Amino acid sequence: xxxxxxxxxxxxxxxxxxxxxxxxxxxxxxxxxxxxIDRKFKVNPELFLxxxxxxxxxxxxxxxxxxxxxxxxxxxxxxxxxxCGYGRKIMAxxxxxxxxxxxxxxxxxxxxxxxxxxxxxxxxxxxxxxVVCLGKRLVSDE
Ligand SMILES: CC(C)(COP(=O)(O)OP(=O)(O)OC[C@H]1O[C@@H](n2cnc3c(N)ncnc32)[C@H](O)[C@@H]1OP(=O)(O)O)[C@@H](O)C(=O)NCCC(=O)NCCS
Numbered sequence: 407x408x409x410x411x412x413x414x415x416x417x418x419x420x421x422x423x424x425x426x427x428x429x430x431x432x433x434x435x436x437x438x439x440x441x442x443i444d445r446k447f448k449v450n451p452e453l454f455l456x457x458x459x460x461x462x463x464x465x466x467x468x469x470x471x472x473x474x475x476x477x478x479x480x481x482x483x484x485x486x487x488x489x490c491g492y493g494r495k496i497m498a499x500x501x502x503x504x505x506x507x508x509x510x511x512x513x514x515x516x517x518x519x520x521x522x523x524x525x526x527x528x529x530x531x532x533x534x535x536x537v538v539c540l541g542k543r544l545v546s547d548e
Pocket of ligand 1: 523530
């Protein structure tokens, strides 16, 4: 199996990253991916990771930490690389970065339309919390 190498996102990655998110169905009308990337680049950009096989971007994860909980967004692995362990590996890299910052727990959201992915998260140690997630949009991207 080809080795996944992981490093922080760089601006020249943008087109490939957005193409990967589009291919994996992570782009929805309410979230403009370019704006999401630009916002992330201003706040802890070192927690936004990309994974390569050779010179091709095949995995991403956008982690965050606000001093209490860690967050995970835009986790994606290219369709033709599914099941190679890259999702587990890039999540482990994000968890290492969060742990090093003192983060005690990660909270993440899964869209109800994407509930199949819950089995993946359970395989890598997550459990379903008995909470209801609420959101309030402060800036419209549409
Ligand atoms: C979810 C995703 C990141 C998994 O990446 P991946 O590289 O295929 O996962 P891995 O190969 O690292 O799998 C890790 C473990 O989870 C298991 N697993 C992966 N996907 C699974 C699924 N859909 N159902 C059940 N188990 C799954 C694997 O069998 C493996 O188990 P093991 O290591 O104990 O043998 C990838 O399928 C993806 O990009 N999905 C679309 C985007 C998405 O939904 N992102 C999350 C938004 S919340």
